[in-house]
Amino acid sequence: MALEEYQRKRDFSQTPEPPPKVGKGARRRFVVQMHRASRLHYDFRLEMDGVLKSWAVPKGPSLDPADKRLAMQVEDHPVSYFDFEGVIPPGNYGAGTVMVWDVGTWEPQGDAAEMLRKGDLKFRLQGKKLKGDFALIHMKARRPGSKGTEWLLIKHRDAYDQPGYDIEQYSHSVLTKRSLQEIASDEGSAEWTSGKNATRHGASSKDDWLAESIAKADAKKKTRVSKRNLGEAIAKPSAETNPTQTRASRARTSAGKVSPAAGVKKKAKVTPGD
Ligand code: MN
Numbered sequence: 415m416a417l418e419e420y421q422r423k424r425d426f427s428q429t430p431e432p433p434p435k436v437g438k439g440a441r442r443r444f445v446v447q448m449h450r451a452s453r454l455h456y457d458f459r460l461e462m463d464g465v466l467k468s469w470a471v472p473k474g475p476s477l478d479p480a481d482k483r484l485a486m487q488v489e490d491h492p493v494s495y496f497d498f499e500g501v502i503p504p505g506n507y508g509a510g511t512v513m514v515w516d517v518g519t520w521e522p523q524g525d526a527a528e529m530l531r532k533g534d535l536k537f538r539l540q541g542k543k544l545k546g547d548f549a550l551i552h553m554k555a556r557r558p559g560s561k562g563t564e565w566l567l568i569k570h571r572d573a574y575d576q577p578g579y580d581i582e583q584y585s586h587s588v589l590t591k592r593s594l595q596e597i598a599s600d601e602g603s604a605e606w607t608s609g610k611n612a613t614r615h616g617a618s619s620k621d622d623w624l625a626e627s628i629a630k631a632d633a634k635k636k637t638r639v640s641k642r643n644l645g646e647a648i649a650k651p652s653a654e655t656n657p658t659q660t661r662a663s664r665a666r667t668s669a670g671k672v673s674p675a676a677g678v679k680k681k682a683k684v685t686p687g688d
Pocket residue numbers: 449451455456457470508
């Protein structure tokens with residue numbers, strides 16, 4: 415399983431996206447990227463066999479079991495796309511802004527390859543935003559000439575379902591806390607490259623991969639802020655789209671959850687499976 419289609423669609427001298435390289439190892443991470451291209455959508459990606467199996471979800475995932483979200487399967491992406499956040503310049507495939515909307519691990523509820531082949535993929539997510547049981551169901555082609563790429567992404571009922579879930583309440587990056595607009599207006603974003611360190615071996619904790627991605631994002635942020643005029647940095651809007659949770663409280667939450675290696679104690683009130 416290679417990444418020919420991913421490669422064919424892109425000019426890597428023009429886009430900051432990572433090169434097509436099939437990964438090793440059998441980790442099961444997932445990422446959801448919010449992507450404002452010609453149309454806003456969310457890219458849902460599951461790490462499987464050294465690549466990220468990918469679906470474009472126009473309305474984004476939902477925790478409401480009543481929502482059946484159309485998910486168009488797209489080309490496999492390289493595993494290093496996992497922490498890609500930034501701006502794809504105009505003229506390139508997928509030109510626009512990409513935010514790492516959620517990350518975590520996934521657990522197939524059966525044989526992953528077989529479920530994928532049969533078009534009935536059941537899995538459990540342990541992300542920062544998405545948790546619990548989901549299914550991706552392949553739909554029969556609805557019309558002649560259809561590419562057969564249409565799936566539905568559905569939340570199952572469990573302890574994590576949220577009737578009335580509104581994705582717009584969660585429009586911030588889990589890596590950098592930024593909104594799409596902040597990523598788009600940030601000069602540093604276009605230089606973002608996915609780091610090689612995130613896939614190194616011998617990690618001492620199962621959460622190291624996430625801690626590394628966030629540390630990398632933090633380092634990048636410092637560089638950006640120091641390049642910026644201080645007044646402008648302070649004037650940056652920080653309320654974003656969720657008025658009930660401040661930027662600072664989100665930052666504390668992230669630190670408590672993802673930095674066990676840094677000696678930060680987990681908060682007492684963690685949800686099961688967090
Ligand atoms: Mn996309």
